[in-house]
Amino acid sequence: MFMESLQNVQKKYAAFKAQGLKLDMSRGKPCSEQVALSDDLDGILKGNYLSQASEDCRNYGNPAGIAEARELCAQILEVPSSQVLVGGNSSLNLMSDTIKRAMLKGIMGNTPWCKLPKVKFLCPVPGYDRHFGLCEDAGIEMVNIPMTSGGPDMNEVERLVKSEAVKGIWCVPKYSNPDGISYSDETIKRLATLKPTAADFRIFWDNAYCVHHFDINKPDKILNIYDECAKHGNEDLVYIFASTSKVTFAGAGIAAMGASPANFKEILAATKVQTIGFDKVNQLRHARFFCNKDNILAHMEKHAQIIKPKFDLVMQILEEELADCGLASWSKPNGGYFISVFVKEGTAKRVCALCQESGVTLTGAGATYPYGDDPDDSNIRIAPTFPPLDELEISMRLFCTCVKLAYIENNNIF
Amino acid sequence: MFMESLQNVQKKYAAFKAQGLKLDMSRGKPCSEQVALSDDLDGILKGNYLSQASEDCRNYGNPAGIAEARELCAQILEVPSSQVLVGGNSSLNLMSDTIKRAMLKGIMGNTPWCKLPKVKFLCPVPGYDRHFGLCEDAGIEMVNIPMTSGGPDMNEVERLVKSEAVKGIWCVPKYSNPDGISYSDETIKRLATLKPTAADFRIFWDNAYCVHHFDINKPDKILNIYDECAKHGNEDLVYIFASTSKVTFAGAGIAAMGASPANFKEILAATKVQTIGFDKVNQLRHARFFCNKDNILAHMEKHAQIIKPKFDLVMQILEEELADCGLASWSKPNGGYFISVFVKEGTAKRVCALCQESGVTLTGAGATYPYGDDPDDSNIRIAPTFPPLDELEISMRLFCTCVKLAYIENNNIF
Numbered sequence: 001m002f003m004e005s006l007q008n009v010q011k012k013y014a015a016f017k018a019q020g021l022k023l024d025m026s027r028g029k030p031c032s033e034q035v036a037l038s039d040d041l042d043g044i045l046k047g048n049y050l051s052q053a054s055e056d057c058r059n060y061g062n063p064a065g066i067a068e069a070r071e072l073c074a075q076i077l078e079v080p081s082s083q084v085l086v087g088g089n090s091s092l093n094l095m096s097d098t099i100k101r102a103m104l105k106g107i108m109g110n111t112p113w114c115k116l117p118k119v120k121f122l123c124p125v126p127g128y129d130r131h132f133g134l135c136e137d138a139g140i141e142m143v144n145i146p147m148t149s150g151g152p153d154m155n156e157v158e159r160l161v162k163s164e165a166v167k168g169i170w171c172v173p174k175y176s177n178p179d180g181i182s183y184s185d186e187t188i189k190r191l192a193t194l195k196p197t198a199a200d201f202r203i204f205w206d207n208a209y210c211v212h213h214f215d216i217n218k219p220d221k222i223l224n225i226y227d228e229c230a231k232h233g234n235e236d237l238v239y240i241f242a243s244t245s246k247v248t249f250a251g252a253g254i255a256a257m258g259a260s261p262a263n264f265k266e267i268l269a270a271t272k273v274q275t276i277g278f279d280k281v282n283q284l285r286h287a288r289f290f291c292n293k294d295n296i297l298a299h300m301e302k303h304a305q306i307i308k309p310k311f312d313l314v315m316q317i318l319e320e321e322l323a324d325c326g327l328a329s330w331s332k333p334n335g336g337y338f339i340s341v342f343v344k345e346g347t348a349k350r351v352c353a354l355c356q357e358s359g360v361t362l363t364g365a366g367a368t369y370p371y372g373d374d375p376d377d378s379n380i381r382i383a384p385t386f387p388p389l390d391e392l393e394i395s396m397r398l399f400c401t402c403v404k405l406a407y408i409e410n411n412n413i414f
Numbered sequence: 415m416f417m418e419s420l421q422n423v424q425k426k427y428a429a430f431k432a433q434g435l436k437l438d439m440s441r442g443k444p445c446s447e448q449v450a451l452s453d454d455l456d457g458i459l460k461g462n463y464l465s466q467a468s469e470d471c472r473n474y475g476n477p478a479g480i481a482e483a484r485e486l487c488a489q490i491l492e493v494p495s496s497q498v499l500v501g502g503n504s505s506l507n508l509m510s511d512t513i514k515r516a517m518l519k520g521i522m523g524n525t526p527w528c529k530l531p532k533v534k535f536l537c538p539v540p541g542y543d544r545h546f547g548l549c550e551d552a553g554i555e556m557v558n559i560p561m562t563s564g565g566p567d568m569n570e571v572e573r574l575v576k577s578e579a580v581k582g583i584w585c586v587p588k589y590s591n592p593d594g595i596s597y598s599d600e601t602i603k604r605l606a607t608l609k610p611t612a613a614d615f616r617i618f619w620d621n622a623y624c625v626h627h628f629d630i631n632k633p634d635k636i637l638n639i640y641d642e643c644a645k646h647g648n649e650d651l652v653y654i655f656a657s658t659s660k661v662t663f664a665g666a667g668i669a670a671m672g673a674s675p676a677n678f679k680e681i682l683a684a685t686k687v688q689t690i691g692f693d694k695v696n697q698l699r700h701a702r703f704f705c706n707k708d709n710i711l712a713h714m715e716k717h718a719q720i721i722k723p724k725f726d727l728v729m730q731i732l733e734e735e736l737a738d739c740g741l742a743s744w745s746k747p748n749g750g751y752f753i754s755v756f757v758k759e760g761t762a763k764r765v766c767a768l769c770q771e772s773g774v775t776l777t778g779a780g781a782t783y784p785y786g787d788d789p790d791d792s793n794i795r796i797a798p799t800f801p802p803l804d805e806l807e808i809s810m811r812l813f814c815t816c817v818k819l820a821y822i823e824n825n826n827i828f
Contacts, residue, residue, distance in 0.1 A: 035472035043457030058449035096688035252695035274510035281666035
């Protein structure tokens, strides 16, 4: 029950505005201290550019990536390394390539999607705006799927894949963007046993936060989607993506894609047309830097030490400012990059606008929904990793004030 | 007039075969000594990952590339840096993206090519197999255009662009692959003033060998295509590509694309959908390594010192073995990566097969033509840069023997 007076909230808001803030919390970017954890990457090769197989990584070739990088990525993708393609610096670009390939060439002999009257993707919401951007750009119609505490509403998914036009679903299965939800075993089992009508339906499994735990001793654990699919003869159903963007350098990591042998064969053949090979020198840097997944996990602990206090601070402020008034609810993730706040219906856009007017840029309200359209105008994604703690505190205090102010305005409580 | 006896040639061939060679001259790859010229790239940053504009190159963002890398690439693309996109390690991938974009989205509001009954590209032949591969993969019909000593036959080009279906032409304007031809001023002026029927016709100007001179004091010079186009209000006609693949690391350089402001705007908008940004750390390495084009040119002199003797050796052997017999003619380039040999009609495939049987892999005969189909079965691409001189000598002696043997076989001179 919200009780604070309009005058009080307005006064607080005016005080923030007077500070002339200029803070950006719009994107899930690691902070400088985080990327600095990997500063030794540049120079790590010490003049030795040979892979374990003695291939010269400086030269052309090997579009699947060097063996040790494939092995490393296989450990986080959780598929055999022979089914792993290591790409450039961007898993989004691998997803984009995959969509474009399906559009232009079709998947495994099926009609290219660009030749079909309609192609639809299932989009668990709220979700990742750049996934939605790929679909929108390709003219793929997006269908909202509600998220539950265990992942996408599987009743809806199972109902909708009966349509031949439904060709895919976006999943961020662990510490989901933005809700921080990790898919339950039941959800993953139901996804892995889907029987979509379209033979070229694919799960786009963007395991972006697979090793991004706040507490290495208490990580969320999810089932291996590939194993679950394979158990049921359904291994062609899924494309799995990950990258080191939020492990080493956000702009200069390595991205990878794993899939069934048949899918992999098709992916590699297409890759060979578009490039002579991705940057193997950077793959070699990463392979030498980490060697194996255990070292990645140890590295992620250092990240957690930097960002966990930021998440804690956000939680604390939300609790202090909004817990009692009933104006918002929010996720309490065990990893990942975001906190998802649901404010009162019809006020999210106004909250973001009020923050912006006072100099704090948030991810735009609606961005977490296809076409930027949050039907409830309620969800706001908080990205706490980039700003320093003092800026984060001011921003979050302002945010909470704006949540209240927008509510008062919206309900004409004057 | 060929006079050598069958017995003599067979005897020589048998002697090569007995050596159990295993040599690969199939691709235009730099040799180890060449890529080693850039070994200082890894480690050059010495912990300073900030661009001149103080942006953190380790982090996300800036899909057009960092300013100093755009400036550097602008100097070799010869367009203003504000119209330059610096990508990942592969200019082929930039071309692939460009084709896919045109297929799926269309160029500047024109119908997406995938919605058209037929799309054609003009392909000067012989040419670069990977260009042809992009077209073939996209289902674009390729039309052979004969090369003259000054570039593509412009009468044919001017005639064919009257067709609405003709949407592009592949050009490697300097030290062309494989002929080593640099386009004449007249050719470039005629290309720049083309009036194609299709508003979305584009020249794909792959200036892959723009700084790849054998003698820096006697480089081939070609007109600036962008300036020529702009002079005639035709600046949207051309997409310009280049990379440092054969300057620094073949597999880990930086690639760039330049175009008119209107084209650039469209390219950048599409790029922002597919990636959050390319590898800016590697862009920064390159910008620090070179600073400017003069240093690139100085660096290319070191390449020339390594590869010029290889080209000289090939020339010498071709001259010694084939000049008098009239069985072949070949290019004498001033730069680039290839020598183009025309053997007697109907014998190129057999020459390559004979070489292969004796352990020397050449670029497959036909590879320099669309669909792998050399209508005369006559052209063979020699790539002398990768093998050491001793291997190159054996390979070329074997090659010349195979040219003779294939001719004798083909003409039943027994």
